[in-house]
Amino acid sequence: MQRRAHTTCNPYCLLSVARLLDFAVEGVFSLPERLQNHDVPRITAARGWQRYIIFGCLCSDGCSGVGVMPEARITSRRSFLANCIGGAVGMAAAVPDTVEAASQFANQHQARVVVAQDARLRDAGGSVDDERVLGLLDRAMMSLAEVDEPLHPWNSLVRPGQMVGIKVNTLGGRGLSSNVQLVGAICERLLGAGVRAQQIVVWDRDSAELERAGFRIRTGGNQVQCYGTDRAGYEEDLVSFGAVGSRLSRILTQRCDVLINVPVLKDHDGAGVTIALKNMYGVIHNPNKYHPNGCDPYIADVNMLSEIRSKLRLTICDATTACFEGGPSYKPEFAWQHNAVLVAQDPVALDTIGWQVIERKRAEKGLKALDVEGRAPRYIATAADAAHRLGVNILKHITLVEVEAV
């Protein structure tokens, strides 16, 4: 259908609507520019923590309607428009690119992986020391961003006002879950970067699993929030890519602008390893459907879901305690205190390096390599293939930086 010239419904009239309804307007797009690329002029606005898109219809003879919708629900906008706006034409609105410019920091270091290790990470009792883990995190992040100031990387990742979700992994109970002290250190740096405490949510599938891993459930007040998807539920709408069709956690879709992935470095009896990419199984409602064939191509497909791909900014893999065999559940005989974190913005590169770490430990313990056991994590290569392009899995193309704590 030929696009028609737009006459009356422009972003400035939408601006008036937004102000009338007491929205805080975040951005106004110039009319000619928007019309060149999109059918529907729109502005973004916020009320409280929720961001909205206010849009107008494209009509040949005047404005016949405007709409407001939460930004997180863009996937169903087409049906929303069809239901809401009588007489509207030109409904071929392109889905806005929610992949915000992930800062220069992101663009520069997509295939850079930092492995930071601290032999003195633990106190005499064997617990991870709060101060040491903060120092370890700082060294890893500064090395990743190639800066000297601990807060600088965080300022580049998160803008004030954005909501940050920290997706942990708590399947392994207290023995083999994302470390509470490490997550505390991440929160501390986010707070330092200007993110308000209540805009940070530490989450996983299940609140009871979070508690078993040592996290305290917090659902209100001026504090970092912590709860499972069992409390927030899953979206009604299915999203799909490739072989995957799933409902996403509402924590991801409605409570996160920025996602920080905090997996654990683990062996996995089916997938080979479970690190960054596989931790996204905790975002969907039906992970049990995607374990056949070593989770390939399902893990890659899950990570292609737009809400995940667009919001994921950083992976901080907890290797303070890692697992080289018998995962993903905790078996003390197969766990070791690696006292390290792996950080990267490229989850494929991080998984590639993490896999090598596990293989080295297996060799050291006299175990067969994963491919000899028939469970090499093939999904990592799939995630890097032309159909996914989620990152880099070729070792020579990954910049590996190893740092030791002082």
Next chain:
Amino acid sequence: MQENCSSSRLNEAQAMLPAGALTDESNANKPLTAPLDRRAFLMCAMSVGAAGSLHRFTEPLSAAPLPAATPTQSDAQFAVEARFYEKLPNKKVQCKLCPRGCTVGDKERGYCGVRENRGGVYYTLVHSRVCAAHVDPVEKKPFFHYLPGTLAFSMATAGCNVDCKFCQNWEISQARPEQVSAQYIPPKRAAELALQYHCQTIAYTYSEPVVFSEFVMDSADAGHAVGVRSIVVSNGYIAQDALREVYGRMDAVKVDLKSFSESYYRRVVSGELKPVLETLVTLRKLGKWNEIVYLVVPTLNDSDSEFTEMARWIKGNLGTDVPIHFTQFHPDYLLRNLPITPVATLERARAIAMSEGLHFVYIGNVPGHPAENTYCPQCKRMLVQRAGFEIRQMMIRNGACPFCKAKIPGVWHA
């Protein structure tokens, strides 16, 4: 499987079953239906036009956590040790219920999502955990040759051991038990409810009964103890030992033969054809009344050669008297890009099956189509006239055609 269990069906069921009727007194005021979801609310609220309804959005759509609900039914109440599995070293187990044979590590679940390894012991999490319960005509299953005109007390739990891309009940079949609202209906209560609502059968249906086999067995025993029979609507993807034990308790079994192609089973169903064919043969040997449904999906399983091969296989292995229903596909779940099956395609499938010698070939999901009726294979006279799930005329007498006295296979009377 296209026996829909949508929210409208749930509402329908609620109309038929007074709130609280399904449960004991402690749950008497909890309907099975979920409250109106946000999407439905928005669609209703905004349909008059966005401009006039902007105030609806003045409150942020809530993703804030709900307070922890006071559990009225403990998960422990539904968790019963599974009956078909083997313990392995390192606290692993191997499920023996279906041909998938999942090896499940500690704290993990099998493919179905309703069986969990807890410290090396495998549990079903859905025993008595009923997420859908309706009183349906038996024709809805569909059973056309089994107690026609009677009612079936129909139940489901969450979960399925395949992942059909066209599933109409994916909200429950592809969910984990904790993701759908459910009520505690133990086997004896199910049997009581069947009697209370004048149902001659308990039907295990909507999702996949294979995954709640323990509940199926116990409910069938409870039903038989009070004179209520059991029927099951299944994909037939079940291990042979479990099949004999679980479906051996059934009085009739309807199997969804989703295609006659392994590649279709692999790509569209996430399962296998061969074990389903073995199930059909075993059911025949066990002497169970069996009907087959074949959902015809345009372009994917609607070729003449596939219809022909399937009809020949049925004739050769099950005989000519097993009823087969070619049903119409409707876009749903992950297969929304295909159209509804043309009626002409269903008629072509029926013509091919009948030309191969099958006697009772029906067309389903097309209310009012003449191929919903039963015709005598000998004199060709109409014996049962149906309109949707309703019986308009029933001519069969003592299991035979009243005109030519030919025996009509089926279970026509209780």
